[in-house]
Each structure stands twice: as structure tokens, then as C-alpha cells.
Amino acid sequence: MNASRPGMVEPQILPKDRLPELIRILQEQGYQVVAPVEEGSVLAMRPVSDAGEIACGIEDTQAPGHYRILDGPAPTYFDNVVGPDGPKRYFFPPHLPLFSFSVDDDGFVLEQVAPEPPRLAFLGVRPCDLSAIRVQDRVFGHEDNGQVFRCESETYYMRAREAALIIVVNCTRPGGSCFCGSWGTGPEATEGFDLSLTELRGSFLVRAGSSSGVSVLDALSTEPATEAERELAYLKVLRAREHMGRVLKTDGLGELLRNNPEHQIWQEIGDRCLGCGNCTMVCPTCFCSTVTDSNDLVTGNVTRTREWESCFTHQFSYVTSGPVRASISSRYRHWLRHKLSGWWEQFDMSGCVGCGRCLTWCPVAIDWTQDIAQLQREVESREAQRVSSTLEATS
Amino acid sequence: MMSTPSTTSAQETNAATAVRPKLAVYKFSSCDGCQLSLLNLEDELLALANAVEIAFFLEARRAVVPPPYDVGLVEGSISTPEEAERIQQVRRDCRTLITIGACATSGGIQALKNWGDTEEFVRYVYAHPEYIDTLDTATPIAAHVFVDFELRGCPVNERQLLELITAHLAGRRPNIPSHSVCIECKRKGYPCVLVSQAEPCLGPVTHAGCGALCPSCSRACYGCFGPMEHPNVESLGSWLNERQARGHRELSHMFRSFNGYLEPFKQASESHERRANQV
Numbered sequence: 001m002n003a004s005r006p007g008m009v010e011p012q013i014l015p016k017d018r019l020p021e022l023i024r025i026l027q028e029q030g031y032q033v034v035a036p037v038e039e040g041s042v043l044a045m046r047p048v049s050d051a052g053e054i055a056c057g058i059e060d061t062q063a064p065g066h067y068r069i070l071d072g073p074a075p076t077y078f079d080n081v082v083g084p085d086g087p088k089r090y091f092f093p094p095h096l097p098l099f100s101f102s103v104d105d106d107g108f109v110l111e112q113v114a115p116e117p118p119r120l121a122f123l124g125v126r127p128c129d130l131s132a133i134r135v136q137d138r139v140f141g142h143e144d145n146g147q148v149f150r151c152e153s154e155t156y157y158m159r160a161r162e163a164a165l166i167i168v169v170n171c172t173r174p175g176g177s178c179f180c181g182s183w184g185t186g187p188e189a190t191e192g193f194d195l196s197l198t199e200l201r202g203s204f205l206v207r208a209g210s211s212s213g214v215s216v217l218d219a220l221s222t223e224p225a226t227e228a229e230r231e232l233a234y235l236k237v238l239r240a241r242e243h244m245g246r247v248l249k250t251d252g253l254g255e256l257l258r259n260n261p262e263h264q265i266w267q268e269i270g271d272r273c274l275g276c277g278n279c280t281m282v283c284p285t286c287f288c289s290t291v292t293d294s295n296d297l298v299t300g301n302v303t304r305t306r307e308w309e310s311c312f313t314h315q316f317s318y319v320t321s322g323p324v325r326a327s328i329s330s331r332y333r334h335w336l337r338h339k340l341s342g343w344w345e346q347f348d349m350s351g352c353v354g355c356g357r358c359l360t361w362c363p364v365a366i367d368w369t370q371d372i373a374q375l376q377r378e379v380e381s382r383e384a385q386r387v388s389s390t391l392e393a394t395s
Numbered sequence: 396m397m398s399t400p401s402t403t404s405a406q407e408t409n410a411a412t413a414v415r416p417k418l419a420v421y422k423f424s425s426c427d428g429c430q431l432s433l434l435n436l437e438d439e440l441l442a443l444a445n446a447v448e449i450a451f452f453l454e455a456r457r458a459v460v461p462p463p464y465d466v467g468l469v470e471g472s473i474s475t476p477e478e479a480e481r482i483q484q485v486r487r488d489c490r491t492l493i494t495i496g497a498c499a500t501s502g503g504i505q506a507l508k509n510w511g512d513t514e515e516f517v518r519y520v521y522a523h524p525e526y527i528d529t530l531d532t533a534t535p536i537a538a539h540v541f542v543d544f545e546l547r548g549c550p551v552n553e554r555q556l557l558e559l560i561t562a563h564l565a566g567r568r569p570n571i572p573s574h575s576v577c578i579e580c581k582r583k584g585y586p587c588v589l590v591s592q593a594e595p596c597l598g599p600v601t602h603a604g605c606g607a608l609c610p611s612c613s614r615a616c617y618g619c620f621g622p623m624e625h626p627n628v629e630s631l632g633s634w635l636n637e638r639q640a641r642g643h644r645e646l647s648h649m650f651r652s653f654n655g656y657l658e659p660f661k662q663a664s665e666s667h668e669r670r671a672n673q674v
Contacts, residue, residue: 040613041591044584065638067591085584094582274627276599277574281581292570297561298442308582313574314624328627363577363589363599364634 065365132284177356270329277310423471501657621654
């Protein structure tokens with residue numbers, strides 16, 4: 001291996017017992033490593049200082065409204081899928097002081113600005129979350145090959161994203177709420193990462209996707225993967241693709257949702273939806289925030305703070321005449337239509353990546369993929385009826 | 396940069412003459428925990444005492460400045476005929492009236508007696524029932540007089556109390572969201588005890604403000620901040636009944652705790668009680 005080679009180098013093999021070395025190299029390159037750790041009853045992406053802290057031998061079971069972790073039969077690292085938290089927390093922090101100032105004789109004196117984002121290396125980002133990062137890039141801004149696409153400039157996000165190194169892990173054991181296969185956002189990542197790993201029995205098959213990735217690989221001095229190892233990695237991902245927990249027919253979704261704003265599914269979902277906002281908090285593409293100003297009685301300083309906000313709250317759409325979306329059903333419809341339909345008009349892409357978090361973390365297990373499937377079946381049979389009656393009329 | 400000479404001179408004058416808003420703190424039927432939250436603001440207490448004149452606060456200060464007061468904080472529910480009368484005078488004495496805590500806002504834990512027989516309680520509990528002069532109900536302050544703001548919690552969160560007072564002094568809207576506890580819980584990254592541990596968590600229908608204290612200790616929220624905005628208590632109750640096999644009696648008790656007398660927790664607890672009695 002040498003760094004002068006182009007971005008795509010042939011797959012390498014990293015034995016699992018050399019994982020500590022990978023962590024050390026990342027740290028030497030100035031990164032703080034963030035990886036999946038067992039935190040209470042969930043797997044969460046958290047900063048780690050050595051490889052021993054990374055969750056190992058843990059499997060998860062997921063279904064709408066249900067999440068459990070348990071000890072798996074083998075000491076594998078990634079026989080599980082996304083927990084409630086993803087990289088979003090680090091690029092777009094849930095609570096961020098934007099600035100604070102004091103008032104003196106001549107006006108305002110800036111006391112503090114938003115913190116400088118740390119230089120993070122994410123180890124174990126799933127392909128769905130990688131796609132979600134690319135969705136948020138579109139919203140908050142990220143430079144790609146000298147071009148910046150963005151809805152608004154979000155400085156903290158752009159800096160954190162620019163500084164980060166992403167090691168993606170291809171999924172070999174999808175969860176019960178997963179449907180990345182329907183969107184083509186997983187189970188294998190094809191671009192947008194620095195390194196990608198596929199977990200084999202005693203090793204990882206490693207691919208580099210950027211020059212930063214190549215430099216990490218170079219420092220590791222790994223061996224190229226054999227034909228058999230490449231085949232095994234391919235088969236593991238193929239098997240994952242065939243075992244998605246859920247399926248979503250994505251064709252024509254935008255039109256479907258635009259044409260059925262008054263369908264009974266919205267009322268049925270609204271009757272069950274708690275309006276608690278969990279789905280939006282765990283969604284890796286949800287980007288809403290609220291900005292509040294507060295003053296400190298002791299110091300006299302004024303601080304502007306940004307926090308994650310949800311379109312499921314009453315305050316979210318509150319205007320002079322009251323909330324625009326007063327009922328819970330209207331909020332759910334708004335959220336889902338935005339993800340599946342409005343996002344295309346706004347950002348020319350889907351707002352859903354199929355990670356399934358909104359299903360798993362819904363306290364009352366609302367599975368909108370089933371509601372959408374029901375709507376699709378109804379529309380199809382209505383269409384079939386219309387066609388057959390037209391044919392009868394013309395014959 | 397903005398030049399604000401007029402504001403500065405106004406501030407100086409203000410400091411020199413020290414005309415401070417008068418604060419009163421009242422106690423009705425309660426445990427004193429919410430008043431104590433004010434005294435627990437150790438780092439800010441001196442600044443607070445500088446910003447307002449503590450005019451009436453029997454738990455903190457013997458001296459009493461006569462009314463009227465600019466801000467009155469009311470703790471406790473109305474449980475006796477004397478209290479029902481006194482709250483009317485308190486309202487007349489305070490320009491802004493703020494209730495602090497579950498008792499003042501919902502009737503509190505003592506409102507459990509509203510579903511029982513007061514006379515019977517008094518007979519069993521007290522050696523001399525004839526000394527007891529109590530109403531049949533414990534009710535929130537807002538059932539008696541107009542309330543300007545209700546701060547939730549059993550007890551109130553001291554940071555929220557400080558924010559409320561600070562915002563009031565600055566003439567700005569307080570940052571006190573009325574959404575679910577879940578939003579606080581997820582922002583802080585705590586594991587969801589309902590989804591990942593099948594705990595009967597009331598977080599999805601409970602008013603935020605505590606900072607998701609119980610879930611941070613892997614405990615289910617028991618709703619001590621009362622119902623949030625538009626809570627779907629029916630859906631959560633059915634889910635806990637069907638999928639967690641929580642009985643209607645248990646669910647009735649869950650909703651009927653510190654804020655049981657506040658709608659729609661009241662309605663939910665009564666509905667589950669009816670269903671429990673049908674079985």
C-alpha cells in the first residue's frame with residue numbers, strides 16, 4: 001500500500017485483534033473515536049478511548065415499539081443495527097449554545113461563541129446513517145468536490161462534518177425495522193465514506209473510499225483480501241439484502257401522498273400517535289430546531305441557544321391565530337409527507353433512508369410502512385376497477 | 396454595535412434608587428418542597444434577592460412588607476374553608492400570580508381525597524375529628540382565582556423557577572416548553588425505558604421540565620409534571636394495557652398520582668377505574 005495510489009484501492013483484510021491498532025492510528029491522526037458502545041439497555045454511538053469499550057458480542061432485536069439487546073453467540077462487533085443515536089448528535093448537537101453577550105456602556109460585548117467542533121472519527125456508521133448524513137449535507141451544507149449544495153449555511157455542521165472521518169460498516173444482520181433495501185441506501189455503502197468495513201469471522205474486509213481512508217490503511221499496513229474473503233463479504237451483504245425486516249414500495253410515493261391528504265389512515269394513525277416526538281428525535285434526517293434567548297440573573301449575560309425541536313409539538317407551528325397543525329393526526333401526516341414527498345421538491349431527494357428508527361422508537365409501535373402499503377393496495381385496486389369499467393364501457 | 400446611552404442611564408438610576416419588584420411567596424396545603432426549590436438556588440439566591448425585594452416569604456424571612464406585591468408565587472392546593480377565603484385576598488394583593496408545583500396547579504397528592512369520603516378519612520385518621528375543619532376536595536388555585544402562569548412539577552424544577560422569575564423581570568416570554576418528557580429524554584440521549592425495557596413510562600404524555608430525571612436513572616416517568624399539551628392518554632393507556640399487560644386498576648393508579656385531579660389525567664384514571672370495576 002502507498003498513499004500515492006488513487007482512492008479506490010483493492011480490499012484489505014484487518015484481523016479483529018488489530019482493532020486496537022486502528023483506534024490508536026486514528027488517535028495519532030488527531031481524531032477522537034466515536035463507536036457503538038453498550039449504554040444501559042441500548043447501543044449508542046459514544047466517544048471511546050480504546051477498542052475494549054466498543055460493544056462486542058451484542059445482538060439486538062428490533063420491531064416497531066420494541067428494542068432489546070442481548071448477548072449473542074459469537075464475539076462479533078456488528079451483528080446488530082442502529083440504536084436510537086447516530087452521528088446526527090455530533091454534527092447537529094441537540095443542545096448548542098450559539099453565542100452569549102453582555103451589555104456595557106457602548107452596546108453589546110461578545111462573551112462566548114459556539115464551541116469549535118471536535119475532530120471525530122466515527123467507527124461503525126451504518127450505510128443508512130451515511131445516507132442520512134448526505135441528506136443533512138444537503139440541508140446544512142457540505143462541500144463535495146468544490147461544490148456546495150445547501151438549503152442554509154450551518155457553520156457548526158459544516159465544520160464538524162469537514163473534520164470528521166467516517167468508517168462505515170456494511171450490515172450483515174439487518175433488524176426487524178430495517179428497510180434500507182427498499183431505498184437502496186443499504187445494506188452496503190458504495191460511496192461517501194473514508195473506509196468501509198465488512199465483518200467476517202475473525203477479520204474485517206476493509207475498503208478505502210477517500211484519500212483520508214487510504215492514509216489510515218497505509219498506516220495499518222494490511223494484507224490484500226483473498227478471492228474467498230471478498231466472496232464471503234459479498235455473500236454476507238447479499239444475504240442481508242434478502243432479510244430486511246420491512247419493505248416499502250418507494251415508486252410513486254410522492255404522488256400517492258399528495259393525492260390522499262384526507263384518507264382515513266391519517267385519522268387512524270392520529271388516534272394512536274402520542275404526539276411525543278420520539279420519531280423525530282431519533283430520525284437521522286430530521287433537522288428542525290428551536291432557538292431561544294435567555295438572560296442570566298447573576299452575570300447579566302444573554303445567551304442564544306439552539307435545541308432539537310419536533311414538528312409534533314404544539315409550539316412548532318404556533319402563530320398568532322394558534323397552531324397551524326392543531327391535531328395530532330395533521331402533525332403525523334405533515335411529518336410523513338415531508339419525508340416521503342415534500343423532501344423531493346425541497347431537496348431533490350428522499351427524506352427517509354429506511355433506518356427504521358421511527359418505527360422501533362415509537363412507544364405505541366406505529367408502523368407507517370404498513371399504512372402506506374394499505375394505501376398503495378387501495379389505490380391500485382381502485383385503479384384496476386377504473387380500468388376494467390372503462391374497458392367495459394368502450395367494448 | 397448599538398449605542399444605548401439612554402438605557403444605561405436608566406439602569407444606573409434604577410440601581411441607585413433600587414426600586415425592586417416585590418416578591419411574595421405563599422403556602423397553602425402542601426409540603427413546602429416547592430418553596431424550598433427557591434432557597435435551593437444557592438448560586439443565584441443573592442442575585443435574586445438583589446433583583447427583587449423579598450416582601451413576603453415566611454419560610455425565608457420573618458419581616459413582612461405589606462402588600463401590594465408585583466409577583467406572588469403560590470404553593471399548595473385549596474383544602475380548607477380558610478384557604479378558599481385567603482386565596483381571594485392573595486389574588487387581590489398580587490399583580491402577577493404564579494402557581495408553583497403540582498399541589499397549586501392540579502390539587503396535588505391530597506386531591507386523592509376527592510375520590511373518597513372526607514368524613515370517613517377524618518374519623519379514621521384523627522383522634523379528635525371535631526378539631527378538623529376541611530373541605531371535601533383539594534383543588535388547584537386556578538379553580539378559585541385567575542392564575543397568570545402555572546409552573547409544573549412535584550416539586551418544581553429550580554432551574555425552571557429561576558427562568559420564570561428571570562423572564563418575568565426582563566419582560567420576556569419564559570422558555571418553559573409544554574411538550575413531552577420524551578423530547579428532553581432523547582435530546583439528552585437516555586435509553587428509552589418504555590421501548591427498550593418495557594417499563595410503564597408516562598413520559599410520552601407528561602409535561603417536560605424535569606430534564607427526564609427518572610429515565611436518566613433507568614426508571615419510568617410517573618408523571619409528576621402532569622399532562623403535557625394535547626396528551627393522548629387513551630392511546631398510551633390502551634398500549635400499556637394490551638402490550639405490557641398492565642391492569643386497569645394499576646393504570647388508574649398511575650394516572651392518579653401527583654396530578655391525578657388535572658385533566659386529562661383525571662379522565663384517564665376514572666376511565667381505567669371504570670374498566671377495572673367492570674372486570
